Amino acid sequence: MEADTLGQLEEPQTIRVPDSITQIGTITKYELLNYFRAKRFYVLLIIGLAISALLTFLVAYYRPESFLNTSLTFYSQWWGGSVTFVIILSAIFFGGDSISGEFQNKTGYYLVSRPVRRSSIYVGKWVASFIASMIMLLLFLGIAVANGVYYFGAGVPYQLWQSVLLATLYMGSVLSFTFFWSSLFKTSVISVLVTVILFLFAFPLIDGLLPSLVGAEPWFVITYGAEVITAVLNTSYPVHDIQSKTPIGKGHFFTITTFTPYLWEGIAIMLAYFVVSAVLGLFIFEKREFA
Amino acid sequence: MTDSSIEAVDLTKNYGKFTALDGLNLRLEGSKCVGFLGPNGAGKTTTLKIFTDLIKPSRGSALINGLEVHGNKKKALENCSALVETPEIYPYMSAREALNLVADLKGLPKSGRKEVIEEAISEVKMEDWIDAKVGKFSKGMKQRINIASTLIGNPAVIFLDEPTTGLDPRGMAEVREIVKSLKKKDRLIFMSSHLLNEVSDVCDEVALIDHGKLLAYGTMDDVTARFTGEEGLADASFSKPVDQDTLDRYILKLDNVISAERVNGKTVRLKFNGGQAAQGEILADLVALKIGLVEFKTAFSKLEDTYMSLIQEGN
Ligand SMILES: Nc1ncnc2c1ncn2[C@@H]1O[C@H](COP(=O)(O)OP(=O)(O)O)[C@@H](O)[C@H]1O
Ligand SMILES: [Mg+2]
Numbered sequence: 001m002e003a004d005t006l007g008q009l010e011e012p013q014t015i016r017v018p019d020s021i022t023q024i025g026t027i028t029k030y031e032l033l034n035y036f037r038a039k040r041f042y043v044l045l046i047i048g049l050a051i052s053a054l055l056t057f058l059v060a061y062y063r064p065e066s067f068l069n070t071s072l073t074f075y076s077q078w079w080g081g082s083v084t085f086v087i088i089l090s091a092i093f094f095g096g097d098s099i100s101g102e103f104q105n106k107t108g109y110y111l112v113s114r115p116v117r118r119s120s121i122y123v124g125k126w127v128a129s130f131i132a133s134m135i136m137l138l139l140f141l142g143i144a145v146a147n148g149v150y151y152f153g154a155g156v157p158y159q160l161w162q163s164v165l166l167a168t169l170y171m172g173s174v175l176s177f178t179f180f181w182s183s184l185f186k187t188s189v190i191s192v193l194v195t196v197i198l199f200l201f202a203f204p205l206i207d208g209l210l211p212s213l214v215g216a217e218p219w220f221v222i223t224y225g226a227e228v229i230t231a232v233l234n235t236s237y238p239v240h241d242i243q244s245k246t247p248i249g250k251g252h253f254f255t256i257t258t259f260t261p262y263l264w265e266g267i268a269i270m271l272a273y274f275v276v277s278a279v280l281g282l283f284i285f286e287k288r289e290f291a
Numbered sequence: 292m293t294d295s296s297i298e299a300v301d302l303t304k305n306y307g308k309f310t311a312l313d314g315l316n317l318r319l320e321g322s323k324c325v326g327f328l329g330p331n332g333a334g335k336t337t338t339l340k341i342f343t344d345l346i347k348p349s350r351g352s353a354l355i356n357g358l359e360v361h362g363n364k365k366k367a368l369e370n371c372s373a374l375v376e377t378p379e380i381y382p383y384m385s386a387r388e389a390l391n392l393v394a395d396l397k398g399l400p401k402s403g404r405k406e407v408i409e410e411a412i413s414e415v416k417m418e419d420w421i422d423a424k425v426g427k428f429s430k431g432m433k434q435r436i437n438i439a440s441t442l443i444g445n446p447a448v449i450f451l452d453e454p455t456t457g458l459d460p461r462g463m464a465e466v467r468e469i470v471k472s473l474k475k476k477d478r479l480i481f482m483s484s485h486l487l488n489e490v491s492d493v494c495d496e497v498a499l500i501d502h503g504k505l506l507a508y509g510t511m512d513d514v515t516a517r518f519t520g521e522e523g524l525a526d527a528s529f530s531k532p533v534d535q536d537t538l539d540r541y542i543l544k545l546d547n548v549i550s551a552e553r554v555n556g557k558t559v560r561l562k563f564n565g566g567q568a569a570q571g572e573i574l575a576d577l578v579a580l581k582i583g584l585v586e587f588k589t590a591f592s593k594l595e596d597t598y599m600s601l602i603q604e605g606n
Pocket of ligand 2: 332335336337452453
């Protein structure tokens with residue numbers, strides 16, 4: 001190879017490495033490109049469409065009273081009933097191994113040794129997973145609204161938009177949380193497994209057991225905070241705690257308290273998870289060794 | 292433009308109780324290619340990983356143009372490119388996209404970028420695969436793309452960690468040619484290798500490392516001389532076996548010859564004083580003896596001897 005074949009490469013260029021915001025954009029762009037070419041995105045798309053199709057069919061066929069009472073109950077049942085599941089699924093699919101995969105597959109070496117901050121890589125990947133998840137969420141919302149318009153006309157209750165905003169916050173928060181776990185573990189399977197276990201088993205269990213066993217409010221659990229997504233889909237916002245007494249003979253009662261987070265409380269829980277996970281996840285990724 | 296520099300100051304890396312890199316002090320400055328030579332496990336990758344902020348030093352610092360990499364990574368690596376170990380490239384990207392990603396990160400202007408990327412790709416002879424997905428590539432092909440990615444943005448400092456690993460002999464030769472062609476004014480190349488012939492073929496200077504410690508640094512000739520001292524070694528081969536009598540009566544009697552021993556029946560290894568001048572005279576004398584000399588060449592230098600013993604010790 002003669003030196004003169006290197007014409008373009010050798011051309012003196014005064015290159016300035018772009019600012020971090022631009023670099024975050026670059027990471028996001030290529031991460032999305034990876035998503036859209038991977039099977040995983042389409043698997044999730046099909047799952048989202050299948051859930052929507054099933055709901056469409058069930059409502060059209062059985063015409064359940066709970067759905068078709070008012071437009072608010074319709075959205076409460078349809079959207080409120082499944083959106084958190086869609087969010088958790090998206091977060092597991094897109095965020096579960098986002099960082100751990102970089103270590104396990106050794107792709108991290110391709111990016112990390114370039115003049116780019118590690119935090120930019122982390123944030124860029126988070127934004128990409130947020131966008132991909134939002135696509136799922138909006139698709140799910142679109143089908144829900146299409147059905148709602150079919151049964152109740154174009155007037156969509158304003159509470160739905162409140163719920164969508166809260167769901168968006170929840171999405172960001174859950175992703176931030178899954179990113180933390182994927183930053184903590186270098187093995188994809190483990191980081192995915194941990195988020196699956198937490199969201200599908202541990203958190204729902206705490207949400208259910210804590211109030212019924214000790215009558216305490218699970219204010220520290222993210223899935224509890226997320227209950228505001230469905231709570232706003234009521235004509236009047238539910239009261240914070242309801243005690244129901246069941247007589248168990250001899251004048252004794254078995255008391256069960258049901259909690260619903262205040263709106264501010266739910267938002268605060270989700271924000272807290274978002275911020276704490278982001279700070280810890282970033283900190284760990286900065287310290288991590290590509291050894 | 293001022294000369295680029297890279298500097299390791301008391302650079303140390305511990306993995307638990309094991310010291311992979313032990314107080315490395317090395318300053319490279321100017322426009323040249325420096326080979327970082329050492330057997331497997333010597334600490335080469337560890338050093339280059341610290342210079343690219345893939346790992347943090349346990350002690351000491353790694354500086355590029357006076358800037359400490361750890362803590363100022365983005366700025367310190369601004370004008371650098373690196374290939375450390377064999378990174379995997381995102382399998383769903385094409386070779387072109389993988390290089391575009393680097394060009395975006397480095398802020399290469401859009402105009403002329405297509406040409407830069409195509410040239411980098413053709414430099415590593417991957418033109419036919421430029422729009423194919425990296426996931427389909429063999430290890431060697433991926434390594435070529437990795438090398439192409441280090442060419443993007445006309446870097447002033449290039450770190451290469453065993454760039455020929457994973458390549459077939461032809462690929463190795465091609466990569467060495469590429470590295471040679473990268474040598475130019477205003478560029479400092481630091482290339483690790485466990486192959487002495489690779490370093491002596493490609494590099495201007497050599498830094499010898501083993502067990503995490505620097506053994507020597509200087510030009511190839513300097514370092515060779517340091518290990519060789521005054522003595523030279525040459526192998527003389529003959530058309531027929533050489534008997535002890537010929538060895539004692541003729542060959543050992545030649546001027547400057549210190550010792551002569553048979554390597555095999557037809558080859559004799561000569562140790563001699565007096566450098567190249569003496570070597571020339573010995574050759575002439577051997578021819579004059581008319582005992583069937585067919586080949587005469589410089590044997591393993593002491594550097595090679597030393598290096599070989601390092602490798603054997605390590606295994
Ligand atoms: N992550 C790690 N944990 C423990 N030991 C390591 C790690 N990485 C490297 N080492 C050890 O450090 C030494 C130097 O390794 P390395 O720098 O990769 O050598 P080289 O690149 O010269 O072959 C080796 O003995 C290796 O086993
Ligand atoms: Mg190595």
